[in-house]
Amino acid sequence: MAGLTLHLIRHPAPQIAPGICYGQLDLPAESAAPIAARLRAELPPHLPLWSSPLRRCRELALALHPAPIFDERLREINFGAWEGRPWADIPRHELDAWAADIANYTPPGGESPSQLQHRALAFIATLDTPEAMLVTHAGIIRALNAAAIGKPISACLDFSPAYGGRTVLRLNVRAVNAAADSAAVAPGCRGKRRNQCQC
Numbered sequence: 001m002a003g004l005t006l007h008l009i010r011h012p013a014p015q016i017a018p019g020i021c022y023g024q025l026d027l028p029a030e031s032a033a034p035i036a037a038r039l040r041a042e043l044p045p046h047l048p049l050w051s052s053p054l055r056r057c058r059e060l061a062l063a064l065h066p067a068p069i070f071d072e073r074l075r076e077i078n079f080g081a082w083e084g085r086p087w088a089d090i091p092r093h094e095l096d097a098w099a100a101d102i103a104n105y106t107p108p109g110g111e112s113p114s115q116l117q118h119r120a121l122a123f124i125a126t127l128d129t130p131e132a133m134l135v136t137h138a139g140i141i142r143a144l145n146a147a148a149i150g151k152p153i154s155a156c157l158d159f160s161p162a163y164g165g166r167t168v169l170r171l172n173v174r175a176v177n178a179a180a181d182s183a184a185v186a187p188g189c190r191g192k193r194r195n196q197c198q199c
Contacts, residue, residue, distance in 0.1 A: 004124070004171045005131040007043060008141045009064075011056040013163040019086050023079040023110070023139070029056035035164035036063035042166060043133065050074060050123075051135040060164075061135040068135070073123040076137035080110025103154040117143035117153045124171065141167055 012029040016022055043064075051061035052074040061068035082090055098105040106112045120143040134140070138161055146156040148169045161167050 003130065004127060004173050006124075006144065006169045006171065007047070007131075007133045008144060008161070008167040008169060009039060009060065009133060009135045010138060010141060010161045010163055010165050010167075011052075011054075011060055011135065014056050019088065021079050021082045021085050021087055021090065023077040023083060023137075024054065024075055025083050026055050029059065030163075032060040032063045036060060038164075039064060039166060044131065047131055047133050048129055049133040049135065050127075052076070052137060052140075054137075057135045057137070064133070064135065071123060073119045074134060074136045074140055077113065077116045077139040078110045079107050081108040082110065102157060103152070113139065113143070113153050113157060116140070117146065120144055121147060125173075144169055144171070147171065 012032055012035055014022065014027040014029045016025075016027050049061060049065040049068045050071050051057045051068045053070040053072060054075055057074070058068075058070065061070070082094075087095075094107065098107065103113045106115070116139050120140050124144065124147075138159075141161050142156045142159050143153050145159055145167070146153045148171050149155075
């Protein structure tokens with residue numbers, strides 16, 4: 001299989017106070033029903049669906065598909081000791097270290113965006129279908145966007161897919177497999193558009 005089309009769907013908006021750091025916190029989210037109804041009208045029928053097991057993705061996946069497959073590799077980035085803390089309470093020296101190397105810095109007990117990209121690409125390398133739906137998180141969508149355009153993940157860290165939005169990617173599987181092997185990260189540009197990492 002040389003080509004793979006992915007419909008990347010971001011979960012509904014999580015219910016959490018502003019200013020709180022969250023990645024793998026298992027948060028409730030806004031209702032999945034209206035988002036699922038809209039997406040069903042947009043999506044091709046009978047596609048397989050994989051999802052993050054976190055609640056904000058799980059509920060949408062179950063509303064979209066009778067038998068979604070949940071995979072841990074589709075979880076959001078792990079912020080480790082930062083999870084659930086106000087950003088204002090995170091030690092300044094840790095935030096400064098993160099800002100200095102945002103793609104590769106690992107929060108205490110967590111993972112870096114480059115590590116997240118490595119597991120996302122490892123998941124994609126296991127797919128044996130020409131087209132699929134993934135219900136997942138902004139971090140995973142950024143990582144796969146970067147792979148699709150042949151850029152390091154640092155090129156797309158500012159790309160912000162809409163809650164409940166759909167991003168369609170067409171991937172060269174051989175290139176993705178090569179990227180999964182290297183998972184290289186280097187300085188890049190910033191993405192701004194809703195459904196495209198513009199570099």
